[in-house]
Amino acid sequence: MTTSPTLDPTGRPLSRARPRSHIPVFPFDPVSRPRLHTGLDTVVDRRNGGVLLVCGAVGVGKTVAVADWVTTHLPRSHPEARIAWLTVRDQTALWPELRTRLCVPAAGSGQPAAGVGEAEAILTALGDSADPTVVVIDDAHLITDPLALAGLEYFLQHAPPAVTTVLCARFDPPIRWHLLQLHSRLTRWSAHDLALSSADASRLCAGHECALDDQSLHTLMDLTEGWAALVRIAAIYLTASSSENSDALTALARPPHAFADLLVGELIDTLSPALRQFLTCTSVPEEFTEQLADDLVGGGAAHLLYELDRINFPMTSLSRSGKVWYSYHPMLRAYFLAEANRLGPDLCADLHLRAARRLTTIGELQAALAHLLAVPDHRELGSFLAEHALALVFADHGESLFDALATAAPDVLTDPFLRLLQATDALLRGGSGTAQAYRDSARLLADDDPHSLAGPYRLEALTAAVDAELAVASGTDSDPIVFPQRMPPADRPDLDGYLAVTTGTALALRGEIARGEERLRIALSRTRSRCHPRLRLIAVTRLAVTAGLAGSITTMRQRAERACAIARDHDLLDLPETVHATALEAYGAYLQGSDPHPEQIRVLCAEHIRRDGTPGPVAGRLPHVVGNLLDCQCGDDPAATDRLRRSIGRLLDADPAPVLGGSLVSAAVWALLGSGDTSAARQLTERARAVLGFIPDTVLSTAALTSVGGNHQTVLGQVEPVLAATSGAHPVARLTGWLLHARAHRELGNDSKTREAVDNALRIGAAHRVARPFFDVPGTVDLLDYYAGCFGQCSAFADTIRAGHRPRRRVQHPPLTATELRILQQLPSGRTTQHIADDLSVSINTVKTHLRGIYAKLGTRSRMEALQEARRSGLL
Template identity: 50%
Template sequence: MTGSHGLESSGSIDGAAVCTSDIPDLAFTPISRPSLLTGLDVITESSNGHVLLVCSPVGTGKTVLLTQWAARHRSPIRGGAKVVWLTVEEQPHAPGQLWQSLRARLGITSSPRNSLNTPLAEANELADGLARGGERIFLILDDAHLITDPLTLAGVEHFLLHMPPNVTAILSARFELPIRWHLLDMSARLHRWGPADLAFSAVETTQVCREQGCALEDAEVGLLMDLTRGWAALVRIAAISFTARAADPAAVLTSLSRLPSSVSDLLAGELIDTLPPALRLFLTYTSVPIEFTERLADDLVGGGAGHWLYELERLNYPITSVVRDNEIWFSYHPMLRAYFLAELNRLGAESAEELHLRVSLHLQAVGEPAAALPHLLTLPHRRPLLDFLTEHGLALTLGGHGAMLVDSLAATDADLLEDPYLVLLRVVDALYRIDIDGARAHFDAMRWSDHSESFTTPDILHALGAAVACEMAVATGLALEDAHLSDAPPTTELPDLDCYAAIATATALLVRGDVAGGEERLRMGLAIAEIAGDRPLRLRALTRLGIAAGMAGALTIMRQRADHALGFAHDHRLLETPDAAHATALSALGAYMQGEEPDTALVARTLTERTLPDGATGPHGGWHPTVIGTLVTFESATDKTATAERLRHGFARLLETHPVQTTGGGLVPFVVWALLRVNETYSAQLLVEQTRTALGEIPEIIIARAALATNAHKPRAVLDLVGPLLDTPVPSHPVHTVTSWLLYAQAHQELGSTTKAREGMENGLRRAVTERIVRPFLEVPGAVELLDRFAGSFGPCNDFAESVRRHPLVRRQIKHPNLTGTELKVLRQLPSGRTTQQIADDLGISINTVKTHLRGIYTKLGSSSRVGVLSVARDGGLL
């Protein structure tokens, strides 16, 4: 490669020539790459005869980097060390020239040449001479891959293995020399740098473009990185192209993706033209998929893929690999793939169609439908695409690829999106993305549409329609026809659809209150998902089984099922899905109800946001997980007032988007308790009325109203509210039953009925102990004090009662006495240092009234001074 370095040749090396001139001069000023230069320094400063093999294709910056590094060391460095540079070129055969040139450059006198001298002997003589000299030597051999003579290669191997400690060798090559590198590996003296090490970073790519006079946006830099993979020559070509068309970066990127002549000539001249025809054909066929396995390559070329992959690896061809699901997937550099796709066009339309169809069928068979779709869209006939949509459309949508599916079809056959089956899939996609407005729009379009014909069969359309109707009813509170909840879920020959229908109808049964029936269908759906290997639907079934347990009041089982679902999501890279967010919320809610502190890292996932269709931000997993996440972190929040406001807002949005009693109503009492904790009584009242309007007079609303009455010191109103709940033959949820009994006990205690107060506490404990329901004892005012009062008298429940009394959050209850509204107003005036008269004037009441309220505050907070009262109030969160 004389032309590339501008060097004079001084002779030949057994099949190649050696340039013994100084460090090459570059035709341009390269960007600084301090991290790589520092890495070279670290290697060259090591003793023990280290070897660095820089092995990467043409144009990736090998010579430029080594030139930069060597140029810094033109003069002797670090105790007299020096750089010796040789560049190998393709030239006629001349035996022994390598060793003669090396000795000349190193200043080592050779012994008289003997015709019987072997390269091994000459390599050994050179190593001995360097050892005797003792000088630190950095030996750079550029384009070393051009050394092909077997005897010379044997000599190079011997020299590298027997180099003295004062020598460091750097070999730059497009592919590995065929010598025994593992021997150097075993002695821990070999370092390898490949294309990934040499690739420009996004920052370096931006710098190259900037030095060419063009400034790119971050998104444009990202596209350029995807296109070039940081390949130095391609980045520089792109930068020059941007300079020529600086006003239109998008057009330049498009042009680059279509391989302009500058890129095509580089790739063809240096990487492609020298390949044998059979290997070029292999590259052409296997460039059809974006990535491929050896099995897929065999399908495309008719066998023998392993041999060609080995050959590409031997040539250090720009091919990358990644292990996924215990199989190796290969991919080519994007621009090389574009070159061979252009070659594919020369084979004719029929060949290209056949290859795309083969790729699609293979990818479907191995469970990669998202990757199969683009190949089907290239086919002129639609039947394979329609069969694909019937079989894989639902799985794609539930796997998070719904938007990609719609966009792909819109770009190729927009009319197809009007098919009823695809309209239903768009509802499924909107529900998956928590786009409730979009789901309503598509669902209404489906219900009022006159189109009944579809490319799918009637039974498939019926099954999907019933499942979607159930999901819409659960998500939005729409009325559900009994026909959609037949004795058995609709079935087809499509496992994904049968599973989805079983889960959807099961969830509708849960919402209707048929927990046993819903759980039975969920198990049916889970079994189908396991057999079909459908991971997203399996996660959904596991999560909703957790919901079923929660609805039945089995908190421990709910947590176990939720944690199992989360473990499954983690193992199968599904933690970012909405179903995983719901499983997280279930686990956190169970811990909260049982008085345990949820995993903060876990809860954080319930609070993540996403961009909504209108550009605003909203909760990633929907409002249910967000409300639960905010609720369970309320106790540890620094600013409880702000957290309570977020909780109120989130619950209000939940009511707007999901006005469903069984999924949202159960949270009402706990949201109200949180608002009362920060004295937001009016907000709590408004929220209760808003919930009553949306959901009706459900038991949870009655408990929330009783909480408001307790806060207002109206014990008779509390009893009027909770009494009927406790007398009803249909038991409420255990958590709410416990709360009702505690409200009942506190109300009777306030009315002076100790016997009934104790009875209420005993009933509450008896219903709480099985599932270890702790939270109501921490929320209902005075509940812990009643446990103290009746301590040791609860029989079998004594141990549980003691654990509640020792709970870390119990101190919070003691520090939150029931101050009246006016007492709170007076208390909030105390930090200002105002006099009693000034406080009276501000509040518009008499000074005697203020004094009366102060006496009540001092008594309730257990202090006789303003300073003491303020300290207690701050510790307890009242201020």
């Protein structure tokens, strides 16, 4: 213990100067910690007899932080404060030394009772002074004597408001801390609160003439986690090292002598043999649960974890998926891993297998894989891959899975099942060419050795799934692929779900929509449990596709919205399948006359840089075309038309399936015609006919160009094959065909044929709530205006289309007054001028005056012409 300041004859200090001899002095300049200084000031400013308990392992910076605050900051923030610093060495001298530090005179007669009595005497001497007093008790964990602990508890509980006590300890002294917590007088700081930030560590290293770049500093923080003593040792080590910082930091991953001396001498040697054995076994996994620890050590983990927590061992815990996970500081884990390796390879292999089994049981497959790869015998690895590798691929861990296998177990990758899994991963990433190469390799491997680690059924099922998905992704004919009439019973939900998804999609795209829908529903039912949410997302998205192929646009939108909800719920928003679902939802809204959300357009139009350095769509060409189509129709950017033309051209370059590409080609042609670019629309139509053939969509695109050219008789001949009952055209295509038919007959003067065609179009549109073709085909909304109120059950749908088209109309006449509008609304009823005047309680001359004003503003000369113009311009 250090000496106290000189006292006058009455026992009081001669001056207010702060005695510094008892405050620790360090051989280095501490790094300034303003955040900690502010926190310490806050405890003092509360004036409630507050207690700050600073706990952490050796070297985390407890003493340095508090001493720096006392010597450099407190004199400025609280110049009137009295400081008493006590470093515990001899418990029997605790209270006399504290009395000396506080400049409190000894009792007048006799000695106070030990423990509580001594603490009470000091508190009495302190009295109710208004000046703040800061008492720092360093190494408080060394207080173990029951009397000393009782006195400490009394002192903390009964300290006057102006007294603030700071205790620095490696672990909590065993007193009743909850009594202070109940009165909001206790503040706790742990090693996490004391950890150096990256900026703090950089300044500390600079003080040792060790300059680190950002990458080296990041590595250092990963190794030390801001543990102050370790950072300082590392800085000294790096300064003395002749190697590059990156190489020297790599060497630090294996604790050098300076680290080991600190950890062993001050921390590890104090542990019991049981704790050291526990730490050795549980350091094998990067993190562990209590159940995993039980598997590794054979039971009793709960008690040992409690003991580690009691002594404040450097260990972190976090809650994830309803379980508490523990992990050790990287340097400590490295030490105990070395201890485990010294015990022999058999023990390490056994610990890795135990960890892998438990982690597999609780669904931590990627962590389990790392342990299996560390075992020389690959038999259990093969069984694991047969059961769970597909799940890892769907969890977007395929790339890391195959990289790890190539490094640690290349022999396993020669299995045909693993080759098919690589094809599956490539398909999920949009690489159909790479997937085909893996598929061909799997075929060759299976021919050489038909036996697979997954068994014949799983190999056959995955082969069928990959073949079906390759046909879908590449747009090739899937007719040669023979699909079983019934799905086999579930063996693995993820594999059977994937098989149902891929075969169902292939069936739907080759025209067997009902059968494909059935398969996809089976896939959805099999992916509701024990499968990655991504597979369920794919199943629902593909069901949306089948609804769209069948013409059920409302159902397509609903299913796409459900798929997007699954993506939001499971944080899968960045996956291509989510973008596909977004495209289906937005395209459905477009067909039904609604404006898509701008954020949807942004997502669909997004591009990324591919491996060859060229830009490409994030989630494939089809969503990208949809995004550019919506941007062209809903935005004001003149360049949007060019982007649409380029994107639809790239789609045709890829030779898409006609059933998927046809409708987008037709929509793009109408968008180009609407923008006035007839030449680009013609070129696109000719290109689509060459790639897709004479399908209904390319035929209708040709008819649209013919209609623009004014050859309406030819239009009738072009669209009639599409309108035939045996054509099998999509409802949207049939609706567009009837509208072209109606416009041609209107131009040719065939009123009855015109009306019949409009009725047919409305029936199809109302059944599927499809409105977009009415906006695309010129003059069709005018026909709805002309025949307004005469469509029977379809009248409400016709009025909806007219209302939706109203913002697109160009009204060039002056606005009507409120009275003129009221009179105009009476005209369709057929009521006479006198009846209208009676209804409005005005004279007939007033009504006639307003009628003349209506005719003049609308540019008409009769009631019939006024009604036609009002319907055309959206006033009615």
